[in-house]
Amino acid sequence: MSDDRPVLDQVNIVVGDMAEAVEFYRLLGVEVASADGPWDSHHRTAASPDGLALDLDSSEFAAVWNEGWSPGRTGCVIGFRVSSRDQVDRLYERLTAAGHPGEQPPYDAFWGARYAIVADPAGNAVGIMSPAEPDRRSPPTPPSA
Secondary structure, three states: OOOOOOEEEEEEEEEOOHHHHHHHHHHHOOOEOOOOHHHOOOEEEEOOOOOOEEEEEEHHHHHHHOOOOOOOOOEEEEEEEOOOHHHHHHHHHHHHHOOOOEEEEEEEOOOOOEEEEEEOOOOOEEEEEOOOOHHHOOOOOOOOO
């Protein structure tokens, strides 16, 4: 087993109605953080005691970090962490060369990580992300919607 294996560490649920989704997950017993101002309807983070990141995102916000996300689309993005920025590029190239559609080519994301998205054979979005580097962060602009 190699240390370079991707590790499942994040699920982004892209929702059509943030308030409805937050209410559902809170009723389920998930601790969903409140958000301020313009982010209230676009991004929420849920607490997970096992370290898995669970985020609720609006379709408009998903289109900011995934150029392949179409307006109004809902669903999940299954996120895998890899050990390096270069590994994001290598995995994206390997998967797309094998015929899997790329939704978001590798890029330096505003949260400081190298990030890419490829669709699996069933059409699920699969994110590949390097560790975030604080000196590569930039403030995102909330989507308008």
